[in-house]
Amino acid sequence: MIEVVLSGYYGFDNMGDEAILYSLITGLKDAEEPCRITVLSASPQKTANRYGVEAVSRMSPGNVLSALRRSDIFISGGGSLIQDATSLRSPLYYLGLLAFSRFFSSCTAFAFQGVGPLNTAPVRMMTARAVKKADIVSVRDEDSRHLLTSLGLEKESIRVVPDPVFSLFSGDRLEEVDAGGENSPRQLGVAVRPWQDDSYLSPLTEGISEFSRDIDELEITLLPLHRGRDEKAAEKVAEGLRQREGLNENIISVNLKTPPEHPAKISDKFSGLDMLLGVRLHSLIFATLLGIPCAGIEYDPKISAFLNQIDLEPIGTTSDLSSRDVELGLRSTLKRSEIISEKQQDYGREQKEKIACHLEEILSSVEKGKAD
Incomplete structure (x- = not known):
């Protein structure tokens, strides 16, 4: 022993x-x-x-x-x-x-x-x-x-x-992720974290709102991963998006999930997502495990270090993020979603x-x- x-x-x-x-x-x-x-x-x-x-x-x-x-x-x-x-x-x-x-x-x-x-x-x-x-x-x-x-x-x-x-890679994308039909609303997950004065949250929220104008129906889910730390930042983004719901009919719901109780339950929180916008490193890793196309925002060099391994770059940094960075980054991720998902699956398997x-x-x- x-x-x-x-x-x-x-x-x-x-x-x-x-x-x-x-x-x-x-x-x-x-x-x-x-x-x-x-x-x-x-x-x-x-x-x-x-x-x-x-x-x-x-x-x-x-x-x-x-x-x-x-x-x-x-x-x-x-x-x-x-x-x-x-x-x-x-x-x-x-x-x-x-x-x-x-x-x-x-x-x-x-x-x-x-x-x-x-x-x-x-x-x-x-x-x-x-x-x-x-x-x-x-x-x-x-x-x-x-x-x-x-x-x-x-x-x-x-x-x-x-x-x-x-x-923990299983080799197959979750069935729930592919369960939606062609006419189902798009599902966007967002995983933020507190960082310095949290000023990056405002352009992030605005960028998501602008991106949603290209989508017929978009459901947004906030995914805090650090209990006691991430909820406040996630609530700020959720509130900002809800204020825009009345002005942007393409956003049909904004949901805030509770942090998972056990790592084995993380897939339950991510199931059904079509895309993920992540600031926390492991939100991007979890998305890659599940074959969910992701866009990352860098607050630390470890974000770009990981994204580079799946042939991606951060769409912006917390220090100088613009709403345009977020909008264009999400558009690009959506356009290349099948290619990104295949790369994620190959990488996870290796x-x-x-x-x-x-x-x-x-x-x-x-x-x-x-x-x-």
């Missing part, structure tokens, strides 16, 4: 990170070697009940130390854990834990990570020192690998692997096997570490 400790942004009700955790747990449980999994979580009881694993408080030194002492492998990731755009506390916590884990675990893995931006010298220095000493280093895009090599890591030591959420292979590689390194 391999003892695995998982560290990430877990237990905060962010469905992107919860989907990463769910994917890793599912993959580890399906691996050839039996694993006992402990998660460092902000809500350990909820995490334990939700996924059927052990969980301890990520901020309890005693519980974290106890978990590390019995661990064979420590996995830091996935997600965008190492970035200092929002705060210094987050990267220092994760890098400190990665460095500390080396005293207890047979193997430490810095895995499935998106790295950057790193704007401060202390964080760049600590990233270089901590990640260099990890037994396995893998990132989810070439931009992250380039950043790590600029800090002194050898390019050959860094694997580029898919976001683990792609292990990634699933890569993730399973990388998890097996990590688990195999445990046995090697014990032998050494």
Whole structure:
């Protein structure tokens, strides 16, 4: 039995990170070697009940130390854990834990990570020192690998692997997505997030309204993914669109869904959509998993890094978004929807096997570490 400790942004009700955790747990449980999994979580009881694993408080030194002492492998990731755009506390916590884990675990893995931006010298220095000493280093895009090599890591030591959420790829677009007839209203999903002063929400709302004038009937669904964080921004967009309903007869309804309770339920929230406009990274990943053509708005380089992998570009950035960007971006996505969906399906199919292979590689390194 391999003892695995998982560290990430877990237990905060962010469905992107919860989907990463769910994917890793599912993959580890399906691996050839039996694993006992402990998660460092902000809500350990909820995490334990939700996924059927052990969980301890990520901020309890005693519980974290106890978990590390019995661990064979420590996995830091996935997600965008190492970035200092929002705060210094987050990267220092994760890098400190990665460095500390080396005293207890047979193997430490810095895995499935998106790295950057790193704007401060202390964080760049600590990233270089901590990640260099990890037994396995893998990132989810070439931009992250380039950043790590600029800090002194050898390019050959860094694997580029898919976001683990792609292990949930089923191979077929949801039946519900194709259920609508030719005369059914178009379904547009919108996944926003709070960012800085939220000024980008106004041109986003106006752009959706202008786009709707080309559509006979459009139903719009707001999809908050981070409970307690995204609802306010989603409500602002919904209210703005509802005010325009009376002026624009093509918008026939504006709906605001509640965040999903479990990653396995995410497809229920997305089912029936013809298109998605996403600011959150994992809204774009979920759309790709389901073959739903998507248009992304960049608030962080990780958005373009992902979209580039499916041959797309962001339709704009939160810093200088215009309603025209949104209108034209949605028009283009609708026009190319079949091509985009086929590309998404091909991409998702390729990634699933890569993730399973990388998890097996990590688990195999445990046995090697014990032998050494």
